[in-house]
Structures are given as structure tokens and as C-alpha cells.
Amino acid sequence: MGSPLKKIPASRAMLGMYVRRIEGKWRDHPFWRRSFLVADAEALKLLRALGRQEIWIDTHKGLDEEGPASPQPSPELAPATPDAPSAPEVARSDFGDDIVRAEAIRDRAKLAAKALFEDARMGRALRMENLPSVIEEVDNAIALNPAAMLSVVRLKNKDDYTYLHSVAVAALMMALGRRLGFEGAELTELGLAGLLHDIGKVGVPDATLNKPGRLDPLEWASVRQHPQIGWDILRRESAAGPMALDVCLHHHEKTDGSGYPHKLGGEAISRVARMGAICDVYDAITSDRPYKRGWEPAEAIRRMAEWQEGHFDRAIFHAFVKLIGIYPTGTLVRLASDRLAMVLSQSGGSSLTPTVRLLCTLPDGEPLDSMEMELEDGDDRIVGIEDPAQWNFQVPQLLRA
Ligand SMILES: [Fe+2]
Ligand SMILES: [Fe+2]
Structure with missing residues (x-):
């Protein structure tokens, strides 16, 4: 049961397709609505004129590509939506549709993250076979509507924090990566690095991770070991790759050299680890935890801006603020x-x-x-x-x- 959303070049549009979104800024093209059924020859002509610009079609609401090629079906003969589902649709906005779809993708990704943590806890090889397809789904959702995907991974309850935090960091890293020009296999690696960054937390007692209060020095020392524990786990996994190892080991380093485990500073911290640090902190402070309520996203961005000196890479943080916004989704x-x-x-x-x-x-x-x-x-x-x-x-x- 795949996603009904599919990205195709505008030149391959056909009558009866339902266009959910046109890539790029919507005012750059002649369609005043962002979602519509391609119901007449005029609309089809305008759409095809966009050429290689990509469009997202919704194959539940309209026709799919497959079937006999019909290069230019006659508008009179082409029924608007011959196979359109007659089941009553929930009256939801397109944004609402994207949220519901993003929630389903988030839940599948969460199960994959849970399996990884279970394997790590048992000392087994990690089940990583289906991670690329899970990550691809998240990446598609981000390409379609980053605000929807990022808001559903942020709104988490306390119980499934660890797994959803992993999914959230994966989604944030891919969304940020897209902004910074990463593409293709690199985006998948970023997603994988996000999913795996805290795998070493299996080596920290739950009572410490969920302690509602200040950690004593011993507990704090145990928490600070999770990057190294994670690295030791991932080193044995050929599917993990160098980026995942790097982000796992160095996502708690700070640009002024005051982070852990290696007190790296500035350029000594790789770009992806600096991205990881920002995504990790943002998700952690916007989430409800047993010991504190999460901050609203706008408040989180404001606080992070205060800390950025010495903690985060300035240029990457600015790209991150552009991604999340001064007034983030849900504000x-x-x-x-x-x-x-x-x-x-x-x-x-x-x-x-x-x-x-x-x-x-x-x-x-x-x-x-x-x-x-x-x-x-x-x-x-x-x-x-x-x-x-x-x-x-x-x-x-x-x-x-
Ligand atoms: Fe961490
Ligand atoms: Fe984390």
C-alpha cells in the first residue's frame, strides 16, 4: 500500500490527474490554486508547458500515470475523474491531508527506530534492511510539505520520546540538508544518521534518562558516554556508513570546544555533526519530557539564537531558522x-x-x-x-x- 503521491515532470501530465502541488514557488506558474484536477485541455496545456518542472499527483484523487499512453486525449471524451473514489471524503484542507499522511509515515518510521533500539539493547545486529525505504518516505513527505512532516514529529508524548526523537532528528536533518544543497544518496545518509544518532542511549539506564530532576555527577557521566557507546555499536554495522558514525559520535560537540566527548571546536567538527547538533537540541527542547514541558517552537528558536555563539555553527543555524521560521508551524x-x-x-x-x-x-x-x-x-x-x-x-x- 504505497503513498498515493507521486512526483512526475509536468510534461507528463494527463487529463484526470489530480495535482497536489507544483514544485517551486506557486506564483511562478500560471495556476492560482495549488491543488486541482486537470479537467480540461486548457489546464493540461498550461501544465505541460511547465516542462521539466516537477508536479506531485495524488493517485487516489485522480488518475495515475500507468495505463495505455494517451498523449493528448480529447477533452470532450475524457471524463473528469472516471475512477475517482465515490467514498465520502473527510472535508479536510490540503494541509490537513498532508498532516494525516505525515502521521502515518512518522508512525512507520517510529516502529523502525524502535526495532533498532531493541536490537541494540539485546546486543544483536541492527535490523537496517528496510531503513532506506522508510527514510525515502520521510524525505518524500519533506519534499512535499516540510512544515507538515516537521510538526508531526515534534508533537510527541513522553512515552515514545526516544524513538520519535530519532525520527524527528532524521526528518530535521533531511529538511535542513535540502536547504543546504544536499541531494540524492547524501540525503538518505543524513536521514540514517539522524535515526541512529542516539542509539548509544541503550547503554544509559532509563532511570537516568527519564530522571525528573538534576543528574548527579555519576549519572551525568553515564549520559555523556552515549555518543561513544553508539559509535561502538555502529562500527560493527556495515550499513551505518561514515556519516552516521560521525554524527553519532559528535552531535554533542560545541563550536567553542566545550562539548563532549572530544571537546572538538569549530572546523574540527564536521558539517554534518554541526547540523546534527542543531537538529538534536531543537527537537529535545521542543519536546515534553518527564521533567519539563517542551518549549513552543518560536520560543525554542529564540533561546537557541541566544546560545548560538559558542554552541552552534552560525551559518547552519541561520539556514535552520529559515527552515523552521520565526513563527513556526502550529504557532x-x-x-x-x-x-x-x-x-x-x-x-x-x-x-x-x-x-x-x-x-x-x-x-x-x-x-x-x-x-x-x-x-x-x-x-x-x-x-x-x-x-x-x-x-x-x-x-x-x-x-x-
Ligand atoms: Fe545525544
Ligand atoms: Fe539526541
Whole structure:
């Protein structure tokens, strides 16, 4: 049961296909809607004119590529969606669709991570055969909608923290890698490195990892061994590769040389390990733990900006902020028009003008039609951040809508 989403060059578009997204900035092409059914010859012509630019088609909502090639079917004869499912569809936005799909991918990746940790705990060879396909799924989801994938890996409950943290770091590293120009097999390696970076935690007692309070010096010494323990485990795995070994061993190094285990500084820490350090800290501090509630993403970015000197690579951190945004996905914001909205995704332009979904008016809380709005257009602007708890909003449910 594969994903219904498929990426093809626009030149191979056909009538009856359902286009979920066009790669690149949507205003660069003549379609005003980002998702649509290719229902007439005119739309098909415009779409094919995009040539090698890639499009994502949804094969559940429209036709797939396979079947007899029909280079230019007559629009009169081509039914709009001959095999379109007649089952009632949940009325969900495209963003909501992406969230639900990303959740399924996250759950599969979490099971794969769990198996890895179980094997490591038992001292067995790690089951890594299906990791490339799991990572490819995560990477596809990131290519389609990074905001959706990154928000579903962030929202985790305390019990499955270790496995989901691994998946989250994998997703963050691949998303960041895409921004920094990594591609192909390198992206898969980044994902693998993210999934495996904390495998050495199997050598630290659970009571220490989940301790609700300050660690004593002995416990702290035990935690600090996890990069080396992980490296020892991965060294025996031919499928792990040098990037995974490197990130595992050095994701707790800091650019000023105050990290562990080797007190490496600056350039002595590889680029991928510096990426790992940023993704790891961001996910750790935005997650709920037994001893503390996670920070909201916007707050996490603000704190990390304070620490960046000496801790993180400046250029990589800036790319990371661009990825997550000043107002990350799921942030509740107050608009100048006295309306409350939730941030869905970052726009191509400034991180101050994301795409939002309108929720209600202020101060009376009158619900608004859940309309999406691109603040980049300049029709409204953000004037503040609001606490979802104060408004009784459940962000995960809102994202799924
Ligand atoms: Fe770690
Ligand atoms: Fe970690």
C-alpha cells in the first residue's frame, strides 16, 4: 500500500490527474490554486508547458500515470475523474491531508527506530534492511510539505520520546540538508544518521534518562558516554556508513570546544555533526519530557539564537531558522486585523510572513471560516504570539483540519 503521491515532470501530465502541488514557488506558474484536477485541455496545456518542472499527483484523487499512453486525449471524451473514489471524503484542507499522511509515515518510521533500539539493547545486529525505504518516505513527505512532516514529529508524548526523537532528528536533518544543497544518496545518509544518532542511549539506564530532576555527577557521566557507546555499536554495522558514525559520535560537540566527548571546536567538527547538533537540541527542547514541558517552537528558536555563539555553527543555524521560521508551524498568532490565526507553513519570502489559517476574531472569539491566507501578500500582518492553552486550542487537531 504505497503513498498515493507521486512526483512526475509536468510534461507528463494527463487529463484526470489530480495535482497536489507544483514544485517551486506557486506564483511562478500560471495556476492560482495549488491543488486541482486537470479537467480540461486548457489546464493540461498550461501544465505541460511547465516542462521539466516537477508536479506531485495524488493517485487516489485522480488518475495515475500507468495505463495505455494517451498523449493528448480529447477533452470532450475524457471524463473528469472516471475512477475517482465515490467514498465520502473527510472535508479536510490540503494541509490537513498532508498532516494525516505525515502521521502515518512518522508512525512507520517510529516502529523502525524502535526495532533498532531493541536490537541494540539485546546486543544483536541492527535490523537496517528496510531503513532506506522508510527514510525515502520521510524525505518524500519533506519534499512535499516540510512544515507538515516537521510538526508531526515534534508533537510527541513522553512515552515514545526516544524513538520519535530519532525520527524527528532524521526528518530535521533531511529538511535542513535540502536547504543546504544536499541531494540524492547524501540525503538518505543524513536521514540514517539522524535515526541512529542516539542509539548509544541503550547503554544509559532509563532511570537516568527519564530522571525528573538534576543528574548527579555519576549519572551525568553515564549520559555523556552515549555518543561513544553508539559509535561502538555502529562500527560493527556495515550499513551505518561514515556519516552516521560521525554524527553519532559528535552531535554533542560545541563550536567553542566545550562539548563532549572530544571537546572538538569549530572546523574540527564536521558539517554534518554541526547540523546534527542543531537538529538534536531543537527537537529535545521542543519536546515534553518527564521533567519539563517542551518549549513552543518560536520560543525554542529564540533561546537557541541566544546560545548560538559558542554552541552552534552560525551559518547552519541561520539556514535552520529559515527552515523552521520565526513563527513556526502550529504557532498561534494575533493579526493586525484583530483576528487569531495559526501558522501553517513558511512562505518562500520572509520568515515574518508565513501562510496562516484564520481561526477567530478578537477579543470575542467569533469563529471564522478556516480560510488560508498568505501574509506575504501584505493583506494582514502578525502583531503577536498567543498561547494555545489560553485559548483552549488543540494544535494537533487544528493542523489536521
Ligand atoms: Fe545525544
Ligand atoms: Fe539526541
